[in-house]
Amino acid sequence: MKLWFLFFGFFLTSAIRAQPQPSLKLWYTKPANAQAAEDPKNGWKDDPEWLKALPLGNGSLGAMVYGDVTRERIQLNEESMWSGSPDDNNNPNAFAAQAEIRKLLFAGKYKEASALTSQTQIAKGEGSGHGNGSTVPFGSFQLLGNLFLDFPKNLPYQNYQRELDLNDAVVRVSYTQNGVQFKREVFVSQPDQVMVVHLTANKPGQLSFTAQLSRPERFRTYAENDQLLMAGKLSNGKGGDGLAYLTRLKAKVNKGSVKYSEAGLTIQGANEVTLFLTASTDYKLEYPAYKGRNYEGITRTNLQKAMQKSYSQLFGKHLAEYQPYFKRVSFSLNSGEDKLPTDERLAVFKTNPTDRHLYELLFQYGRYLLIASSRPGTLPANLQGIWTNKLQSPWNGDYHTNINIQMNYWPAEVTNLPEMHLPYFDLLRSLTKPGAETAQIHYHARGWVIHPITNVWGYTAPGEEAGWGMHTGATAWLCQHIGEHYRFTQDKVFLQEHYPVLKAATEFYMDWLVVNSQTGKLVSGPAGSPENTFIAPDGSKSQISMGPAHEQQVIWQLFNDFLMASKVLGIQDDWTKRITQAQQSLAGPQIGSDGRLMEWASEFQEAEPGHRHISHLFALHPGNQINLVQTPELAAAAKKSLDYRIAKGGGHTGWSAAWLISQYARLKEAEKAKASLDVVVTKSTSPNLFGQHPPFQMDANFGTTAGIAEMLLQSHVQTASGGVLIDLLPALPASWAIGRVSGLKARGGFEITMNWQNNYLQQAEIRSEKGGEATLQYGGKSKVVSLLPGQKQVIQW
Numbered sequence: 170m171k172l173w174f175l176f177f178g179f180f181l182t183s184a185i186r187a188q189p190q191p192s193l194k195l196w197y198t199k200p201a202n203a204q205a206a207e208d209p210k211n212g213w214k215d216d217p218e219w220l221k222a223l224p225l226g227n228g229s230l231g232a233m234v235y236g237d238v239t240r241e242r243i244q245l246n247e248e249s250m251w252s253g254s255p256d257d258n259n260n261p262n263a264f265a266a267q268a269e270i271r272k273l274l275f276a277g278k279y280k281e282a283s284a285l286t287s288q289t290q291i292a293k294g295e296g297s298g299h300g301n302g303s304t305v306p307f308g309s310f311q312l313l314g315n316l317f318l319d320f321p322k323n324l325p326y327q328n329y330q331r332e333l334d335l336n337d338a339v340v341r342v343s344y345t346q347n348g349v350q351f352k353r354e355v356f357v358s359q360p361d362q363v364m365v366v367h368l369t370a371n372k373p374g375q376l377s378f379t380a381q382l383s384r385p386e387r388f389r390t391y392a393e394n395d396q397l398l399m400a401g402k403l404s405n406g407k408g409g410d411g412l413a414y415l416t417r418l419k420a421k422v423n424k425g426s427v428k429y430s431e432a433g434l435t436i437q438g439a440n441e442v443t444l445f446l447t448a449s450t451d452y453k454l455e456y457p458a459y460k461g462r463n464y465e466g467i468t469r470t471n472l473q474k475a476m477q478k479s480y481s482q483l484f485g486k487h488l489a490e491y492q493p494y495f496k497r498v499s500f501s502l503n504s505g506e507d508k509l510p511t512d513e514r515l516a517v518f519k520t521n522p523t524d525r526h527l528y529e530l531l532f533q534y535g536r537y538l539l540i541a542s543s544r545p546g547t548l549p550a551n552l553q554g555i556w557t558n559k560l561q562s563p564w565n566g567d568y569h570t571n572i573n574i575q576m577n578y579w580p581a582e583v584t585n586l587p588e589m590h591l592p593y594f595d596l597l598r599s600l601t602k603p604g605a606e607t608a609q610i611h612y613h614a615r616g617w618v619i620h621p622i623t624n625v626w627g628y629t630a631p632g633e634e635a636g637w638g639m640h641t642g643a644t645a646w647l648c649q650h651i652g653e654h655y656r657f658t659q660d661k662v663f664l665q666e667h668y669p670v671l672k673a674a675t676e677f678y679m680d681w682l683v684v685n686s687q688t689g690k691l692v693s694g695p696a697g698s699p700e701n702t703f704i705a706p707d708g709s710k711s712q713i714s715m716g717p718a719h720e721q722q723v724i725w726q727l728f729n730d731f732l733m734a735s736k737v738l739g740i741q742d743d744w745t746k747r748i749t750q751a752q753q754s755l756a757g758p759q760i761g762s763d764g765r766l767m768e769w770a771s772e773f774q775e776a777e778p779g780h781r782h783i784s785h786l787f788a789l790h791p792g793n794q795i796n797l798v799q800t801p802e803l804a805a806a807a808k809k810s811l812d813y814r815i816a817k818g819g820g821h822t823g824w825s826a827a828w829l830i831s832q833y834a835r836l837k838e839a840e841k842a843k844a845s846l847d848v849v850v851t852k853s854t855s856p857n858l859f860g861q862h863p864p865f866q867m868d869a870n871f872g873t874t875a876g877i878a879e880m881l882l883q884s885h886v887q888t889a890s891g892g893v894l895i896d897l898l899p900a901l902p903a904s905w906a907i908g909r910v911s912g913l914k915a916r917g918g919f920e921i922t923m924n925w926q927n928n929y930l931q932q933a934e935i936r937s938e939k940g941g942e943a944t945l946q947y948g949g950k951s952k953v954v955s956l957l958p959g960q961k962q963v964i965q966w
């Protein structure tokens with residue numbers, strides 16, 4: 170057994186022993202083919218070359234850089250490029266049928282109950298258009314367009330390399346052609362709200378090209394005041410125009426000439442060129458109009474201001490804003506030098522999954538992508554982050570609230586990016602008003618409600634099909650993030666501001682829950698267990714029941730978090746008493762006759778035993794109602810459920826496999842967590858390391874980063890006295906024998922840095938943001954640490 174050293178009273182300022190930092194580049198020796206045809210109308214079919222292009226973003230402006238030599242293509246995105254418009258989807262006939270549906274369900278008449286639910290509970294109108302909503306009011310997230318740079322010389326080239334460096338968020342392309350070395354650097358600046366493309370050559374006068382802006386539909390380009398503009402209006406889904414957008418492009422050259430015309434911007438014989446691109450729409454996240462941003466003025470001012478700065482000034486400001494976020498966390502598995510291009514690495518991994526560098530890279534890539542798609546003040550990251558090359562993105566590139574948007578934000582707190590979480594809360598708050606209308610009309614209930622999908626237009630009605638559309642648990646699940654943001658940051662002002670959102674959610678569920686007269690327990694329903702189907706005793710296949718485990722668990726968590734928030738804010742009143750009672754009366758998790766955690770209130774046969782959702786395991790992760798310390802029997806039942814799901818083919822989509830990493834990590838099943846991680850890498854990762862459902866879906870990236878963090882650090886369990894229990898390296902697989910991670914966050918406002926050798930923790934540094942006590946745990950030993958604000962302590966294990 171190792172010796173147990175604890176140094177108290179030493180507040181070391183020196184960092185824990187450093188290890189070489191892994192290179193954090195995605196790099197390739199071939200371009201993505203910018204000439205390949207793509208199908209912008211079909212989101213369900215990925216375009217293979219697009220999945221080789223490299224993503225950049227500042228939360229609102231996104232770019233996919235192909236790095237092709239003769240024709241560069243930078244595919245452009247803007248976060249609010251949404252077709253559609255606000256719509257009334259609330260169904261006034263819903264409420265009248267609910268009592269009857271419940272009666273039928275309690276009587277075991279699932280067939281009749283499902284039929285009546287389908288008839289009466291679904292959205293009015295076209296809902297999401299079955300995930301193809303670009304031409305209906307729901308709308309779709311769409312590409313902004315393309316910036317093409319056409320170079321006249323189609324000559325052979327050598328020494329080609331392109332890379333995305335996560336350390337500075339720059340895409341670099343370099344090659345030699347005809348004895349001249351060419352370089353391109355592209356980044357999207359947050360402080361200057363501009364995309365910058367910098368082109369150089371090592372001989373004078375070598376840069377000549379034409380730049381064009383285009384889009385598959387609804388655009389015109391024109392030259393004005395020495396700018397190239399692309400403008401248009403998207404479809405509002407009701408036969409008219411919706412959002413208006415504008416893109417501006419301007420060049421600065423060293424020597425040579427620039428000419429602007431309708432056809433494009435032409436550069437002749439320059440030594441060095443810097444292109445500046447700004448873009449915006451008139452979208453505003455403001456119910457009920459969602460319009461009114463001065464997009465013309467914003468794009469003009471941003472462009473003018475950026476043009477006044479030198480390239481190095483712009484780059485310096487970009488770095489000064491980006492790096493403090495990114496560099497908060499480092500992660501090394503001692504992987505050695507990075508000598509293999511990323512796509513080749515990935516190909517090797519598929520047959521020999523031992524490449525530790527890919528884990529390092531994927532972990533940091535998820536953090537990078539979150540910074541690039543979700544900065545303070547922007548819309549939150551959608552199903553595709555902010556990157557789509559489609560007019561019709563799969564599932565409309567929307568916000569799915571039955572796992573997907575939540576998974577996007579799982580890495581935010583633990584990997585020390587709480588600011589990137591803020592757009593999620595902006596969206597959440599904006600949904601409470603339309604959600605209150607839905608609660609009133611559908612359920613005659615107080616508070617607010619949302620179902621499994623939403624968009625930028627305040628969609629809160631159920632889906633257009635009852636099976637997947639009756640996810641009344643989404644409100645509670647979304648609200649879990651309020652509790653988590655507070656637990657990690659200890660930010661009371663934030664908690665105060667979001668308390669009304671939590672409280673209104675509890676009001677909804679208090680009106681929605683009913684007593685099951687057979688058990689006396691409170692149950693939710695009619696409701697689905699996200700998107701799973703059972704075979705009812707009457708032989709019918711159904712998704713609707715009373716009290717599915719998932720709903721019971723998310724409501725338990727909401728009540729739990731509401732009571733935690735009330736306590737922190739010093740609120741104890743009649744309502745907190747009622748919620749305390751209601752939480753105790755909720756039907757709780759049950760173990761079936763085969764030892765598995767039950768997904769529905771009765772032991773139904775599953776129509777799809779390997780279903781991708783594991784909604785009934787919410788309580789294990791991301792919730793904390795079930796855990797190894799306080800509820801070991803339920804945790805064992807959850808493990809059986811997980812193992813069974815996988816044995817039957819579960820975890821087959823990117824996000825689903827990624828969720829399993831965290832689930833197994835919470836069970837301290839290190840090798841199984843790693844096996845799920847390996848599934849994500851081998852089956853659900855594109856050459857540019859974008860996650861795959863398939864098609865491309867970014868939650869797998871975010872879920873992977875969160876899963877790796879969960880393997881390294883956990884803090885979801887409370888000690889008997891209500892304090893924070895911090896588990897160090899709770900699920901470290903054998904092959905990760907040496908490593909170091911710095912800057913991870915634990916609940917309670919702590920920051921942790923650790924290194925390990927021979928699979929054994931060497932040192933852990935704990936730093937407290939706001940002061941407090943935590944119990945650290947590793948290798949069967951635990952130690953209580955008490956720190957003042959800003960204080961840190963190093964512990965040798």
Ligand code: FUC
Pocket residue numbers: 552564569571572573700781822824862866
């Ligand atoms: C969820 C999943 C699907 C898909 C969609 C966007 O509802 O069931 O697999 O990821 O969202």
